[in-house]
Amino acid sequence: MKILVAVKRVVDFNVKVRVKADQSGVDLANVKMSMNPFDEIAIEEAVRLKEAGIATEVVVISAGPTQCQETLRTALAIGADRAILAETDAELQPLAVAKILKAVCEKEQPQLLIMGKQAIDDDSNQTGQMAAALLGWPQATFASKVVIANGEASVTREVDGGLETIALTLPAVVTTDLRLNEPRYATLPNIMKAKKKPLDVQPVAGMGIDVAPRLKTLKVAEPPKRSGGIKVADVAALVAKLKNEAKVI
Amino acid sequence: MTALVIAEHDNLSLKAATLNTVTAALACSSEVDVLVVGNAAEAVAKAAAQIAGVRKVILVEADFLADQMAEPVAEQIVALAVAYEHVLAPATAHGKNVMPRVAAKLDVAQLTDVIKVVAPDTFERPIYAGSAIATVQTADAKKIITVRTTGFDAAAATGGAGAVEKQDAQAGAGKSRFVSRELTKSDRPELTAAKIIVSGGRGLGSGENFKKVLEPLADKLNAAIGASRAAVDAGFVTNDYQVGQTGKIVAPQLYIAVGISGAIQHLAGMKDSKVIVAINKDPDAPIFEVADYGLVGDLFEAVPELVKAL
Numbered sequence A: 001m002k003i004l005v006a007v008k009r010v011v012d013f014n015v016k017v018r019v020k021a022d023q024s025g026v027d028l029a030n031v032k033m034s035m036n037p038f039d040e041i042a043i044e045e046a047v048r049l050k051e052a053g054i055a056t057e058v059v060v061i062s063a064g065p066t067q068c069q070e071t072l073r074t075a076l077a078i079g080a081d082r083a084i085l086a087e088t089d090a091e092l093q094p095l096a097v098a099k100i101l102k103a104v105c106e107k108e109q110p111q112l113l114i115m116g117k118q119a120i121d122d123d124s125n126q127t128g129q130m131a132a133a134l135l136g137w138p139q140a141t142f143a144s145k146v147v148i149a150n151g152e153a154s155v156t157r158e159v160d161g162g163l164e165t166i167a168l169t170l171p172a173v174v175t176t177d178l179r180l181n182e183p184r185y186a187t188l189p190n191i192m193k194a195k196k197k198p199l200d201v202q203p204v205a206g207m208g209i210d211v212a213p214r215l216k217t218l219k220v221a222e223p224p225k226r227s228g229g230i231k232v233a234d235v236a237a238l239v240a241k242l243k244n245e246a247k248v249i
Numbered sequence B: 001m002t003a004l005v006i007a008e009h010d011n012l013s014l015k016a017a018t019l020n021t022v023t024a025a026l027a028c029s030s031e032v033d034v035l036v037v038g039n040a041a042e043a044v045a046k047a048a049a050q051i052a053g054v055r056k057v058i059l060v061e062a063d064f065l066a067d068q069m070a071e072p073v074a075e076q077i078v079a080l081a082v083a084y085e086h087v088l089a090p091a092t093a094h095g096k097n098v099m100p101r102v103a104a105k106l107d108v109a110q111l112t113d114v115i116k117v118v119a120p121d122t123f124e125r126p127i128y129a130g131s132a133i134a135t136v137q138t139a140d141a142k143k144i145i146t147v148r149t150t151g152f153d154a155a156a157a158t159g160g161a162g163a164v165e166k167q168d169a170q171a172g173a174g175k176s177r178f179v180s181r182e183l184t185k186s187d188r189p190e191l192t193a194a195k196i197i198v199s200g201g202r203g204l205g206s207g208e209n210f211k212k213v214l215e216p217l218a219d220k221l222n223a224a225i226g227a228s229r230a231a232v233d234a235g236f237v238t239n240d241y242q243v244g245q246t247g248k249i250v251a252p253q254l255y256i257a258v259g260i261s262g263a264i265q266h267l268a269g270m271k272d273s274k275v276i277v278a279i280n281k282d283p284d285a286p287i288f289e290v291a292d293y294g295l296v297g298d299l300f301e302a303v304p305e306l307v308k309a310l
Helices: A037-051 A068-078 A094-108 A127-135 A188-194 A235-245 B017-028 B042-049 B070-081 B093-105 B207-221 B229-233 B264-270 B299-309
Strands: A002-006 A009-011 A033-035 A057-064 A082-087 A112-116 A139-149 A152-159 A162-169 A172-176 A199-203 A215-221 A230-232 B003-006 B032-038 B054-061 B086-090 B110-114 B116-119 B122-127 B132-138 B143-147 B163-167 B176-183 B196-200 B224-227 B254-258 B275-280 B293-296
Touching: A002 A037, A002 A094, A002 A127, A009 A068, A033 A037, A033 A068, A037 A057, A037 A068, A037 A112, A037 A139, A037 A172, A057 A068, A057 A094, A068 A082, A068 A188, A068 A199, A082 A094, A094 A127, A094 B093, A112 A127, A127 A139, A127 A172, A127 B070, A127 B093, A139 A162, A139 B070, A139 B093, A152 A172, A152 B093, A162 A172, A230 A235, A235 B275, A235 B293, A235 B299, B003 B017, B003 B070, B003 B093, B017 B032, B017 B086, B017 B116, B017 B143, B032 B042, B032 B070, B042 B054, B042 B163, B054 B070, B070 B093, B086 B093, B093 B110, B093 B143, B110 B122, B196 B207, B207 B224, B207 B254, B207 B299, B224 B229, B275 B299
Parallel strands: A002 A057, A002 A112, A057 A082, A082 A199, A112 A172, A139 A172, A230 B293, B003 B032, B003 B086, B032 B054, B054 B163, B086 B143, B110 B143, B196 B224, B196 B254, B254 B275, B275 B293
Antiparallel strands: A009 A033, A139 A152, A152 A162, A162 B176, A215 B132, B116 B122, B122 B132
């Protein structure tokens, strides 16, 4: 069974992003970029399925500029077998990425498409569901456990009230939540090995897909600042403040 | 044109998140219908018809819709969407699961976690864990939206007089199957609807302490209990307690953060609370930067003392 894992290059989760003074976006100049943390979990899960003898090949794909090759090399170092870069400098929104993934799935014919439930830059939480819809595949979002057996994926999902388990007929799409696994660190020998693994660059322009953005960002602003309050000396002072000043209890 | 709100429910009762979504829908359009997709959900439809401002409720029932799987639910919405310019669902686990599927089937963009309707085609939504607010305009004729409920007041649950209209279900896809559900049973208020939330972090040290320290306080205040990601990852409580960027977004009247340091991902989920109290032994913890009232001290002493003082 082949698994396709989609990964996104995003601002590192430790970076405190700043809004540009002209409100045209956030400042990405000289900012550390990394793999979206949820996608790292997706890669880890695919590699574990291969190590367990369930998957035969793990292919990783990213869509975006040439720098995404670094992100793909990280995925190869974790254990993916080969990589595809759908290359474009254009802005890609979730629907466009879903269309690219559909085209690649039709060519590669994986039984499972895995990716993070959301990217930590635009926080959209859409691409997996959209790809599933376009492919006509079933989906299991927010996965905290994945079991593959008898042509089915049994997936436990983190939902609002607790957990839910569903079974999908393969091929299917799974999006990962935080507690699916703990991704390994790529070791130096594996990072070296990853440099020699195949990485196929395919220009998006040649795919015949309409990737034009549908959403136009008019403005990006700082959120309203919450001013820090005061420190109270003890519990009695806290209770007095809550009763008399804030009047919330 | 009319807006359609997808009701959040469990076939038995209508969830409060639907009310905030109706308010968002009324900001997009003066006419709002509600869609209830489920099975044996007549009571839900009747409750939805009572919401102030709702024109009518469409009820689509079938046994294969009972568990509200994404694939068949999306099919029902897509079939009805032709008559609507805006389709809105609360940005719950269910809404986020289904709405992108609807949008892709309609070949339109989806707008996630909308916090403000600027114009019928222009919306505000947080990005980068709420570190920035983007104003986005869609070029698509249909707007498929998930609504961050803390951004909108709840519509009045009564006062409306909408009719309930039953419609036949579209055939189900059949490639996914519901197996089981383990929901946390609790007599406490629902996290996203609670007026007061007591939330615990890594500082509690163990699941046992989490219960022992926070439950008496929550009982006293009739509060819901939440947790930081660190507490959930450490196994103190289950995932449905998590407040933050990737967990639940809450905005209660009072949020008491106990032993939570205040990572930006956690603040993203609670910083719109009216009053924030932080109890933490580290005076430099970032949680104090957003707290209205900070108490530096040992939570194992401060919280029981607080319970006694209330």
